[in-house]
Amino acid sequence: MSEKTKNPAAGKKAEGLRVPWLLSVEYEYAAGHFATRFFQELRDNGRIWGVRCPGCQRVYIPPRPVCGICAGKTGEWVEVGDEGVIVGCTVVNVPFIDPMTGEQRPIPYGFAIIRLDGASTALYHFLEETDPKKLGVGKRVKAVFRPERKGTLLDIKHFRLLD
């Protein structure tokens, strides 16, 4: 429990029909060795890897142990490019609280599903550009890495439009 967790009705007068309170849960998430290896490669070498399904030949990012289409084991690790193409994108203007911080996420921000060169599936990530007129399905983007990497998806700061 965080320090912010308080008695629901503490200090509130009864005329308020709605009682504010905060849910705060800390947890430890087991990444599994596919994600662990992916994020180690990202941190140590600045490289992006997927896994290939020997059945349908799809290259999956995020990497995972089983292909959902073939229901068979994946296996071979394949390095993919740090450039790719936007297959869907948006610029978020609606304010909302980020559950990962408990604070409002800064807006506007752009994000997209991006198919990296050599991958079959596409990855959710931030876009540098926040003008929807400059964005578009089919445009090419490139990963911008942070100088100091920690082994999270945010080791890639965002994707930048090419040309």
Place this chain on the structure above:
Amino acid sequence: MSESHWIVKQKIEIPFHYTPGPALLRFLEGLRDGKLFASGVRGESRKTVPPLSFCGRSWKPADDWAELPGTGTLESFAVVPHGMAELPQEGERIVFGLVKLDGADTCLAHLIHTKEPGKLKVGTKVRLRWRAERSPGIQAIAGFDLL
């Protein structure tokens, strides 16, 4: 943490609002004013604390109200070696009990104040102690003292 199996520490934090509804609101306002209310269905003897606005057994409105004297009987209890952050005696030993209130058919969960928890028994008579400064919440009650 193994280098081949990372454990990632994260949190989820979401603010909420709770709507008490009319029966619980009356109960909460009663706590603020130092009064303990129970409710039941008219014509039935059963009373619940905290009160319900609607009885799930008889499927009728539970709008027959009663003010309780604040005395009761310890139905069950647990001695907890370390209190939690939500409770006033954080870090100290606490006793948590279910008290069957006189005039009601249900139990209220709260702190039991005693220096000798070893002597507690199911069936011990207790009396509610109010806090001097009260807001409309369950912590308007400081707990129960032994009679």
Place this chain on the structure above:
Amino acid sequence: MPHKVGIVATGQTKHTAKRTDINLRELITEAVTRALDDAGLRMSDIDAVMLGNMEPFEGFMLPELWSVEGWGGLGKPAMKFNTGGTVGTSTAIAAYYFVASGIYDTILAVGFEKQSEGHTQTAITTVGDPLWERTMMAGAIGNFAVMASTYVHESGVTEEHAAKIAVKSRRNACNNEYAHLQMPNLTVEEVLASPYLAYPVRRLDFCPQSDGACAMVLATESKAKKLAPQPAWIKAVATAHEQQYMGDSPRRLADMRSQRAASQRVYKACGISDPVRDLDVAEIYEVATYAELAMYENLGFCAPGQSGKLIDQGVTTMSGQLPVNPSGGVLATNCIGATAMIRVAEAALQIMGKAGKRQVPGANLALATGYGGNAWTDALILGRE
């Protein structure tokens, strides 16, 4: 062979942005009481209860425990479901299974949600994988916006097509006393003037967040015939899933593999080859205007890329060949745990001839769908026979 199952009664709250007058338990009681009254039943006539709700929209886990007196569950067999947006249809389908299998004769199904108690987009963002999509997700709005951008690019649907859907829904909602967003004078121009929540989705392209509950009574053939002059018979049900990561199926809105699979399965079971011709009404779980357009394709209402033409021609309006969402749909009301069940209840009202001002005359065959987590589709066909 499964037993024949009929929906004999429904009950809804007046869906609204904030029910500050009552708590969640009392909200449930309101819908349950209306459904029991509709059937002329007492709680003691109910054999079992199926509940649907999506945590953590209200912030506490297992709300069905806390609210048990509100749905009359003391001592009764009961189960709770949480499948995201589909939870209402999953709960209805579970109730159907229990009656169709002969285990119970009369079942109460209840979906409920009090969106006003939490932060909808925040809670939905926790659906995302904590290492991957959660970091970028902006609730359902962001996901639908990303999916819509792909669909717009490929299908050629325009902002005007989407705006026409928004107008249709909010105007239809005026004929539904339970609907949240009733906007009798809404115009395409107003929709196009509303700000972007997330490009290309504007404020009026997206559903509201509502407080509401919906309850239904389902019964075996012999009981159903006694309880209702015209039960809504459940003729087929299907549920289908999709890979979860958004990028696994990049053309998610255009492809919507789970929706194609579920709808084709129920069509086949009912001998439906041309849904626009064979169905009389559809209550679909659309969430956003662009989603409804894409669903026209996925549900076989039109050929790929033709959804804009379908709304231009008015095929899915109240006077068209296949009215879609006479109730106003999700674009008018979204109390998530109840929303998909409202689709089923509204389809049932159409079949029972009890839909009032939103009645499609002579409705004989109806489709209801649920859609959740950008992945899961439920589909049901209800009929008079």
